[in-house]
Amino acid sequence: MDFRCAAVLLVVAFAATTSAFTRIPKHLEEPAAEGKLWAVLVAGSDTWDNYRHQADICHSYQILKNHGIPDERIIVLMKDDIAYNDQNPTKGIVINHPQGKDVYKGVPKDYTGEAVTPKTFLAVLKGDKKAVDGIGSGKVLESGPNDHVFVYFADHGAPGIIAFPEDELSSTDLNNAIKYMHQKKMYAKMVFYIEACESGSMFDGLLPNNINVYATTAANPDESSYAIYFDDERETYLGDSYSVHWMEDSDKEVFEYGDLSIAQMHVSEFQGRKNAEPIVLPEVERDSVRSRDVPIEIVRRKFLKANSEEEQSALLKKLNKMYRNRQFLKNTVSHIVAEIFLNEEKESDTMNNRYKLRNFQCYDTVRAHFNEECFRLSKNAYALDFMYVLVNLCEKGVHPADIMAAMDRVCIHPPTYGIL
Numbered sequence: 001m002d003f004r005c006a007a008v009l010l011v012v013a014f015a016a017t018t019s020a021f022t023r024i025p026k027h028l029e030e031p032a033a034e035g036k037l038w039a040v041l042v043a044g045s046d047t048w049d050n051y052r053h054q055a056d057i058c059h060s061y062q063i064l065k066n067h068g069i070p071d072e073r074i075i076v077l078m079k080d081d082i083a084y085n086d087q088n089p090t091k092g093i094v095i096n097h098p099q100g101k102d103v104y105k106g107v108p109k110d111y112t113g114e115a116v117t118p119k120t121f122l123a124v125l126k127g128d129k130k131a132v133d134g135i136g137s138g139k140v141l142e143s144g145p146n147d148h149v150f151v152y153f154a155d156h157g158a159p160g161i162i163a164f165p166e167d168e169l170s171s172t173d174l175n176n177a178i179k180y181m182h183q184k185k186m187y188a189k190m191v192f193y194i195e196a197c198e199s200g201s202m203f204d205g206l207l208p209n210n211i212n213v214y215a216t217t218a219a220n221p222d223e224s225s226y227a228i229y230f231d232d233e234r235e236t237y238l239g240d241s242y243s244v245h246w247m248e249d250s251d252k253e254v255f256e257y258g259d260l261s262i263a264q265m266h267v268s269e270f271q272g273r274k275n276a277e278p279i280v281l282p283e284v285e286r287d288s289v290r291s292r293d294v295p296i297e298i299v300r301r302k303f304l305k306a307n308s309e310e311e312q313s314a315l316l317k318k319l320n321k322m323y324r325n326r327q328f329l330k331n332t333v334s335h336i337v338a339e340i341f342l343n344e345e346k347e348s349d350t351m352n353n354r355y356k357l358r359n360f361q362c363y364d365t366v367r368a369h370f371n372e373e374c375f376r377l378s379k380n381a382y383a384l385d386f387m388y389v390l391v392n393l394c395e396k397g398v399h400p401a402d403i404m405a406a407m408d409r410v411c412i413h414p415p416t417y418g419i420l
Contacts, residue, residue, distance in 0.1 A: 004271065014196055020306070022213055033145050036073060036144075036146075036147045037148070038069075038075075038141055038148070039069060040125065040149040040151045041060055041075070041076045042057065042077045042155075043079065043116075043155060044154070044155030044156070044196075045079070046165040047081070048082065048085050049420070051082050051234065052227055052236065053078075053155050056239055056240055056244070057154055058094050059100075059104075061076060061108070063108075071108050072139075074110070075140070076111070076120060077097065077110065077112075077115070078112060078201070078340050079112060080112040080113065083104045085171060087236075088234065089233055092105075095238055096229075097229060100238075106284065109288045111135065114165075115136045117167055118169035121164075122177050123213045125140075125141060125178075126181065127140045127142055127153070127184070127186060128140060128164055141181075143186050144187075145185040147188060148189050148191075150193075150194075151191070151193070152194075153191075153193070153194045154183075154196070155196075157197045157384070158379055159221065159357050159390075159391045160202070161202075161384075162196050162199065163378065167265070168377055170364055171203070171357075172209055172364060175202075175206040179208075179211065182212070188214045189212045189259075189262050191214050192216070192219075192258075193216055193243075194217045195242050196277055198223065198224075199219050201222075201357055202218040203215045203217070203258065204221045204357070211259065212257050212262065214260065218242035222388070223327050224292060226288040226290060227240055227290075228240060228245075228287065228288045229287070230298075232305070235301070236298060237294055237298075239343065278356070292381065292384065296420075303315040303316060325382075326382050329386070330386065332375075336403075336410045337351060340393065340402060350393060354391070355391055355395035357391045357395070358395065359395055362394035363390060363391055363398050366394065366407075367380075367387060367390055369404045370383075370411075374410075375393075380416060390403070
């Protein structure tokens, strides 16, 4: 699969989007007169620790809205448990930058709460109104062969999956939906942004380069994405590095997939031409942290600013428990590998290296079994950090039945939740 670092499409257009609702140069153009712009915006997470994902999505909505895309052609999926969360000191307000303005006001609540699922997302992409009958607003893409479609997703991920509050979406299912859209002539061109760990794996080896789809991701198939802008008042991270800086972070690789010719097009052809007033915000410390370490870092920061020994003691106990839980999960995965190989060299290779995911059928099968029998991924986010091990087992040629049998022998612990 052809891919390269640097994204002309985004760098040209989003040179100022770190400062909120930025202006797009006047010479940039929308699709041809008969074409329209459509957008699907998805925050796949929930809980206060993941504040940043919904903040990213709300911010992106404001950009699109201010560039002239009407609400009827912007479809938003988010849990909507942040703006009025008990931990939010500014009820009804969500920000994406330490000195940023509110990005929550006016955001459509198309699909919220339990409606934020892979099934809903795929139905929206495929224009399947029947699948969302009675769910949320019922809005789906009604785009046609002359239209441009922009899809932006922010949440956690792992090899071959992106996460939703209660489930995961596989790379296979996403790419099948994209191919369906192409067959049904639902777009002239389509652009994907995905903010998630190992997000490149959603397209690598799967997305054709001849169906007019361009995808850029926060990470390659093997690396983490990064949270940014810790806010002392809210005690959480406000954004993600890739999303907040729109691919301008020179220290981070951004990967492209699919039809790379779309990268030469202007971003307004997917996100609207109407000018928005620029808002220039002061520089602040970027303090990026690996996305999967955000829960640990939040508790650590609370510990450092605690005002009493009692509060420090409680936070230290919580932090130690988080580390113990993580070690338990890691040990469980290591024991599964040991059950399969009974060979230290092979075990070490499986735990310490990362093979490229190509055996999608094997991986999807054993991942689903791990999810049911060992650790539910939606309830134990740290488990996502070890999905590469299952990739390695499949790519080494271990039969899925043998992998699942090892899981059954090792995963005899009670149902476990909250390993972050």
